[in-house]
Amino acid sequence: MSAHAIAHEAHGHHEHADPGFFRKYLWSTDHKVIGMQYLFTGMFMAIIGGFTVYVFRMQLAFPGESVPGYGYVNATAYNSLITMHGSIMVFWVAMPVLIASFGNFLIPLMLGCDDMAFPKLNRLSYQIFLLSALVVLSTFFVPGGAFGGAWTSYPPLSASAAYNATPWGAPMWLIAVILEFVAFLLGGINFVTTAMNSRAPGMKMFDVPIVVWMIVLASLVFMGSVGPLVAGAIMLLFDQLIGTGFFNPNTGGDPILWQHLFWFFGHPEVYVVLLPAVGIVAEVMTVFSRKKLFAYRTVVYTALATSVISFFVWAHHQFIAGIDPRMAGIFTVTTLIISVPIAEMMFVYIATMYGGSIRLATPMLWALAFIAEFLIGGVTGIFLGASGADVYFHDTYFVLAHFHYTFFPIAFIGTFAGLTYWFPKMFGRHMNETLGKIHFWGTVVAFNAIFIPLFLAGAGGDHRRIFDYSAFPELASLQPLRQIATIALLVLIAFQPVFLFNFFYSMFRGKRATANPWHANTLEWAAPSPPPHGNFPEMPVVYRGPYEYSVEGREDDYWPQHVPPDDVTVDGPVEAPVAAGGH
Amino acid sequence: MHFPVTRAPHREIVPNSVLGMLIFVGTEVMFFAGMISAFTITRAGSLPLVWSLPAGLVLPAAETAVNTVALIASGILMFVADRQRRAGRSGRAAGLLLGATVLGALFVLLQGREWWGLLSQGVTMQSSTLGAFFYLIVGTHAVHAVVAIVALGVAWWRLRQGTLSSAFFLGAQTFWYFVVGIWPVIYLRVYF
Amino acid sequence: MTIARVFSATLLTLAAPGSALACAVCGTMGMENNSGAYFGMTIIMSLLPLCMMGGVVYWVSRRVAAAEAASMPHQVPAPSSVPTPYPASATSPDIA
Numbered sequence: 001m002s003a004h005a006i007a008h009e010a011h012g013h014h015e016h017a018d019p020g021f022f023r024k025y026l027w028s029t030d031h032k033v034i035g036m037q038y039l040f041t042g043m044f045m046a047i048i049g050g051f052t053v054y055v056f057r058m059q060l061a062f063p064g065e066s067v068p069g070y071g072y073v074n075a076t077a078y079n080s081l082i083t084m085h086g087s088i089m090v091f092w093v094a095m096p097v098l099i100a101s102f103g104n105f106l107i108p109l110m111l112g113c114d115d116m117a118f119p120k121l122n123r124l125s126y127q128i129f130l131l132s133a134l135v136v137l138s139t140f141f142v143p144g145g146a147f148g149g150a151w152t153s154y155p156p157l158s159a160s161a162a163y164n165a166t167p168w169g170a171p172m173w174l175i176a177v178i179l180e181f182v183a184f185l186l187g188g189i190n191f192v193t194t195a196m197n198s199r200a201p202g203m204k205m206f207d208v209p210i211v212v213w214m215i216v217l218a219s220l221v222f223m224g225s226v227g228p229l230v231a232g233a234i235m236l237l238f239d240q241l242i243g244t245g246f247f248n249p250n251t252g253g254d255p256i257l258w259q260h261l262f263w264f265f266g267h268p269e270v271y272v273v274l275l276p277a278v279g280i281v282a283e284v285m286t287v288f289s290r291k292k293l294f295a296y297r298t299v300v301y302t303a304l305a306t307s308v309i310s311f312f313v314w315a316h317h318q319f320i321a322g323i324d325p326r327m328a329g330i331f332t333v334t335t336l337i338i339s340v341p342i343a344e345m346m347f348v349y350i351a352t353m354y355g356g357s358i359r360l361a362t363p364m365l366w367a368l369a370f371i372a373e374f375l376i377g378g379v380t381g382i383f384l385g386a387s388g389a390d391v392y393f394h395d396t397y398f399v400l401a402h403f404h405y406t407f408f409p410i411a412f413i414g415t416f417a418g419l420t421y422w423f424p425k426m427f428g429r430h431m432n433e434t435l436g437k438i439h440f441w442g443t444v445v446a447f448n449a450i451f452i453p454l455f456l457a458g459a460g461g462d463h464r465r466i467f468d469y470s471a472f473p474e475l476a477s478l479q480p481l482r483q484i485a486t487i488a489l490l491v492l493i494a495f496q497p498v499f500l501f502n503f504f505y506s507m508f509r510g511k512r513a514t515a516n517p518w519h520a521n522t523l524e525w526a527a528p529s530p531p532p533h534g535n536f537p538e539m540p541v542v543y544r545g546p547y548e549y550s551v552e553g554r555e556d557d558y559w560p561q562h563v564p565p566d567d568v569t570v571d572g573p574v575e576a577p578v579a580a581g582g583h
Numbered sequence: 584m585h586f587p588v589t590r591a592p593h594r595e596i597v598p599n600s601v602l603g604m605l606i607f608v609g610t611e612v613m614f615f616a617g618m619i620s621a622f623t624i625t626r627a628g629s630l631p632l633v634w635s636l637p638a639g640l641v642l643p644a645a646e647t648a649v650n651t652v653a654l655i656a657s658g659i660l661m662f663v664a665d666r667q668r669r670a671g672r673s674g675r676a677a678g679l680l681l682g683a684t685v686l687g688a689l690f691v692l693l694q695g696r697e698w699w700g701l702l703s704q705g706v707t708m709q710s711s712t713l714g715a716f717f718y719l720i721v722g723t724h725a726v727h728a729v730v731a732i733v734a735l736g737v738a739w740w741r742l743r744q745g746t747l748s749s750a751f752f753l754g755a756q757t758f759w760y761f762v763v764g765i766w767p768v769i770y771l772r773v774y775f
Numbered sequence: 776m777t778i779a780r781v782f783s784a785t786l787l788t789l790a791a792p793g794s795a796l797a798c799a800v801c802g803t804m805g806m807e808n809n810s811g812a813y814f815g816m817t818i819i820m821s822l823l824p825l826c827m828m829g830g831v832v833y834w835v836s837r838r839v840a841a842a843e844a845a846s847m848p849h850q851v852p853a854p855s856s857v858p859t860p861y862p863a864s865a866t867s868p869d870i871a
Contacts, residue, residue, distance in 0.1 A: 117599045185610055189603045196835070197599055223610045224824030228617025235621065235719065244708045244715040246621070252629035252712040257621055260813070264617070264820060311821045324810045325792030327817065596839050609827045616823055620816040628809030 026127075029119035030533055034126050035105030036426070041133055042097035048137065049088040050493060056081040061479075061486035063468045076165050078467040079148030084140070086151030087173065090269070091180050092133055094411035098276040099222075100129070100187050102418055103215040105426065107191055109524035109531060110209050112200025112540040112562070117193040125186035132179035139169045139176075147173035150465065152262055155247035155255045159239040174237045181226050188219030200523065200562075202542035206297060207561065209522045209546040213300055214279030218272045221307045225268040232261030259318050267314040270406065271306055277414030278303070278345055281367045284421050285349050286547045287520045288364035289356030290557050293547040294348050302341040302348075309338045319387045320394050328387040335385035339378055346371055346378075357550075357557075362436035366417035369444050370409045377405030380455065395465070398458025401451040408447055416440075416499070423503075424517045428530040429510030435502040442495030449488035453481040519558045522546045526562045600750035604757040611727070615765055618723065619772050622716045629712065637710050642717060643697055644774040650693040651770050654728075657686035658763035661735075665756060668742070677742045683759070684735040691728050694721065720773055724766060731755070731762045 025033065051069075058065075059073040066072050073081070104122065108115055116122045139146040147169035149158035161167035195208065195216045235246040236258065245251030247258050286293045293299065312334040319328050349371055358364065380402040383389045393399060416439075423431050454462075457478045462469075469475050469482070516525040524531070526540050540562035548559040597605075626634065636642070664679035698718075708715040734755040741747035796810060 118603060121603075185607070189606045192606055193599050193602050196602060197596065220828060223606055224613060224828060227610050227613025227615070228620070228820065231614050231617035231621065234723075235618075238708065238715065238719065242708060245712050246625070246715060246719075250633070252625065252634035254625050254628055254809075257624055260624075260817075261617055261621065308825060311824060315817070324813060325795040326789065327810075327814065329789065329792055596842055597835050602835075605831055609824070609831070612827060613824055616820060620820055624809065624812045624816055627812030 027123065029115070029123045031104045031108050031116050031119070031122060032426075032531060032535075034122050035101045035103075037126050038096040038101035038104060038129070041130060042093050042101060045088050045092040045096075045133060049085050049093055050496070052081045052085040052088070053489065054493060056085070057486040057489050059467070060469070061483040063470050073467075075467045076148055077145060079150075079164070080140075080146040080166065080169065082465070083148055083150050083173075084136075084146050087147075087177070088136065089411065090151065090273075090407070091177060092136065094273045094407065095180075095184060096129060097415050098273050098280075098411065099191075099215060099218055100125070100184065102211070102276055102280065102422075103187065103191050103219070105422070106524060107194055107212055107215060108198070109425075109527060109535055110212050110522050111195065111198055111203065112523045112526075112536065112542065113194070113198035114534045114536070114539075116190045117197060118190050121186050122190050125183045125190070128179055128186070129183035132176045132183060135172055135179065136176040139166075139172045142168035142172065144168050149173075152266070153236065153258075154262075155236060155239065155258050159236060159247050159255075161240070171237055171240050174233050174240070178230055178233050178237075181230055185223060185226065188223050191216055191219045200540050200542045203561075206300070207542055207545050209279075210282040210293065210296070210299055210303075211276065211279030214275040214282075214303055217303050217307045218275040221268045221275075221310055222272045225265045225272075225311065228261045229265035232258055235261075256318065256321055256323065259321055260315070263314040263317045267317065268310045271310040273410050274342075274406070275303060275306070277370065277410040277418075280414050280418040280421070281349065281370050282352075283520075283522065284363045284367040284417050285352050286549060287421070287518050288359045288361060288367070289353045290359075290549045291352055291356035292549055294351035294354075296545065296547060299345060299348055302344045305341045306338065309334060309341070313338055313385075316385055316387070316390070319390045325387075332385060332387045336382065339382065339385075342378055346375060361420075362431070362433055362440060363417050363421035365437065365440045366413055366420060369440070370413045370417060373405060373413060373444070373447070374409040377402060377407075377409065380405060393458065395463060396458035397454045397462045397464060400464055401454040401458055404451050404454075408451075412443070416443075419503070421518070422524075423506065424513030425524055425527075425529050425531070427507045427510075428513055428528075429506050429508075430513050430517065431506040431510060432502050435498055439495055439498040439502065442498065443492060446488050446492035446495065450485045450492060453484045453488075457481040457485075516560070519556070521548055521558050521560045523561055526560060598750060598753055600754040601757060604754045608757060608761040611761060612765065615720070615723070615769070618716075618720050619768070622720065622773065625712060625716070634712050636706055636713055638705075640701075640704060640706060642774045643700070644770075646697060647694075647770060647774055650690050650697070651766060653686050653693070654690040654763055654766050657683045657690065658760060660686065661756060661759055661763075665752075668752070673742060673745075677739060680735065680739045680742060684732055684739055687728060687732045687735065687759070687762075691725055691732065694725055717773060720769055724762070724769055728762050731759045735759060 025037065028034065055067050055070045055073060056078055058067040058070075059078060064072075104116070136146075144161070144166045146166065147153075147158075147164070148166045149164040149170060153170075153173070157163045158170055161170065164170055195212060199208065235244075238244040239246050239248065239253075245253045247253045247255045249255065282293060282299065313331060315323060315327060315331040316335045319331075380398070384393055384399060384402055420431055420436055423429070460475075460478050460481075462475055462478045462481075463472075466472065469479065513529045515527065515529050517529070518525070523540050523542070527535050528537070541564075542561045543564055544559065544561055546561055548561075550557045551559050660679050660683040664676045664683060667673075667679060668676035698721075701714075701717075706714045706717075708718050738747055738752050738755050741751070
């Protein structure tokens with residue numbers, strides 16, 4: 001493969017012979033390889049997560065019939081499938097792909113350095129993550145099957161095998177989750193330290209591309225919020241394994257407590273994955289609008305505000321769980337407040353596009369779809385954030401549809417925008433535009449066709465977590481909506497092989513890409529495509545912010561960060577002011 | 584094709600090891616805060632009889648005060664050792680560092696003896712929720728203390744060999760201050 | 776007068792939800808304690824990470840200011856005719 005050829009040539013001194021497959025791909029400390037490891041692991045897990053949703057949606061639409069490729073679904077298997085779908089998609093797809101994969105690949109490249117601050121810690125991070133993925137996958141094959149207590153794992157259902165019927169799956173799931181968080185903790189330490197200490201000369205804080213800001217802020221939010229959940233997970237593990245009573249009211253425990261510990265992390269988690277996606281969209285938006293990002297500093301400050309407020313909203317998940325209603329009032333207010341900075345970012349992106357010369361390439365289509373779909377997710381969240389309305393909507397398909405209207409744009413639309421945009425940098429080749437657009441329209445239209453019916457079903461009172469609705473004749477009129485959603489899901493799944501084919505075919509046979517095919521400004525496009533080991537043949541120096549597009553009086557409509565100003569020679573830009581100060 | 588090799592940018596405003604360790608410690612503080620808040624909430628909400636230790640036992644707060652003093656003294660020795668090392672007196676620093684390590688180990692041993700006593704009186708994780716929280720929180724702290732003591736021992740060995748890097752020492756030091764600093768909070772919250 | 780009425784009405788509205796408080800696991804004795812503990816812990820847990828991060832950011836920015844002051848004690852601002860504002864920082868660490 002050409003990538004490796006270039007990598008080897010660029011390495012200059014060949015102190016090592018061919019390191020062999022395992023050494024190269026399992027023991028590499030190169031941030032790009034680690035980013036790719038996270039990406040491919042995440043893609044694999046997405047296929048598993050997609051298969052589980054296929055099985056249980058088929059059961060819901062056509063209850064009691066054998067699902068092709070799986071067989072009959074019983075109630076325990078149904079519980080395991082929805083639990084695995086939720087936890088795999090959130091913890092093993094969205095987080096590794098959006099934060100770990102893009103973070104690892106982009107941060108050193110965009111900051112103009114050769115690797116992360118702690119490369120070995122970075123490798124350890126992926127290895128622990130891989131272990132956690134293997135643990136969670138292996139629960140499909142243990143006695144009792146995979147964990148069946150829903151991805152939120154509320155006790156007492158999750159605390160006792162007598163209730164969840166998965167004696168092995170439950171503790172293994174918790175162990176996998178804890179391992180996964182340790183992996184991301186190590187990764188996050190790397191991201192923040194690298195962004196702090198390894199920026200290219202001349203790159204000030206407000207010359208850092210938005211996506212790097214977002215990943216760093218997301219890492220900080222993650223690390224500030226994950227501790228209580230790990231504490232809760234250890235307590236729950238003790239409850240499951242040695243019979244302590246932390247969450248058992250009979251021995252003085254408190255089951256609501258788990259919900260607080262879980263959602264103290266669980267809600268910031270939404271912003272942990274949202275912020276990188278928003279950052280990816282910012283990069284794509286400016287490049288394909290050929291316009292400076294509208295109000296760069298405002299975006300940074302609103303992202304900061306989002307990160308801060310995200311610590312104050314979690315209890316809106318417990319409005320009807322028996323928390324103090326006065327506290328619910330406070331959390332209603334904070335929940336509605338957090339929509340303000342997010343809305344502000346959306347307006348900023350629309351303002352960025354205004355008057356630009358927009359190119360509707362595949363990445364841009366994904367970025368636009370992100371804004372449109374995420375807005376629907378955000379607006380429907382208002383109803384759920386109000387504690388009064390939530391009494392009605394709680395635990396219906398309305399919640400589920402709202403959640404998916406936020407997470408699908410984040411985890412898939414945002415990822416597709418990023419992947420199609422950085423693919424030439426990652427693999428040195430272009431993806432096919434026609435296939436990309438077919439995949440885009442198939443995915444986005446089908447996605448809406450799945451969840452708009454589920455909004456309607458939820459508003460009609462369709463409860464979640466029910467394995468077979470034929471036992472509820474009063475909800476029978478909603479069956480057509482469930483069937484529409486399932487058929488749309490089949491369409492959505494049918495379009496994903498288009499992407500996979502395009503991805504893997506283009507990786508080897510796509511049109512070769514130049515170093516800067518999109519005419520973008522940020523530093524990763526200063527490196528060759530794909531970047532060699534060590535990233536830059538010559539370490540770049542930064543002269544300006546990342547979004548100088550269509551600057552007046554310039555021939556090109558872009559002005560890369562590392563290109564010296566026209567009237568300064570390449571050799572002496574760094575010393576210029578010092579010399580000037582000398583006389 | 585041979586590219587000119589240039590040095591990667593690196594400006595350690597705050598040393599990598601300190602910044603990384605600070606972020607890690609922040610996460611750890613939240614981890615302990617989660618457990619302590621769980622303890623506080625559960626204690627506030629539960630009825631006295633189902634919560635407390637069996638048969639009128641209480642946690643040995645007075646004996647643990649001695650352990651607490653040993654741990655805090657260890658933290659102070661660590662601080663002085665760092666001062667001495669910065670002043671270039673690494674022989675004296677090594678002595679102080681050894682003192683800090685030994686006092687830390689003493690803390691863990693005394694805690695272990697205390698656990699032994701409690702276990703022999705029938706206080707287990709299953710016997711009551713207070714007991715469960717006690718072993719959970721104090722045990723987690725002890726695990727952290729043991730890891731930190733190993734790191735301090737390594738630092739002491741390397742300091743004597745003259746191979747101690749500042750990065751390692753600063754990282755280990757930050758972590759030890761965390762272990763020492765979080766203990767009084769745990770002590771005052773859990774034992775009383 | 777209007778302000779006073781609005782204010783007292785708001786206070787009443789805030790107090791009203793208290794009567795809806797229900798705790799599934801605590802006895803009547805523990806209910807108020809439990810609710811108070813949740814309140815207190817909510818405040819502490821929300822502010823703790825932000826305070827820690829704020830502290831670290833403050834400390835780091837102090838270090839940056841100190842490092843900048845130490846690294847270029849005789850720095851004279853570049854004349855405005857030299858169009859290179861950015862590289863001035865290339866030799867010194869910065870954080871905005």
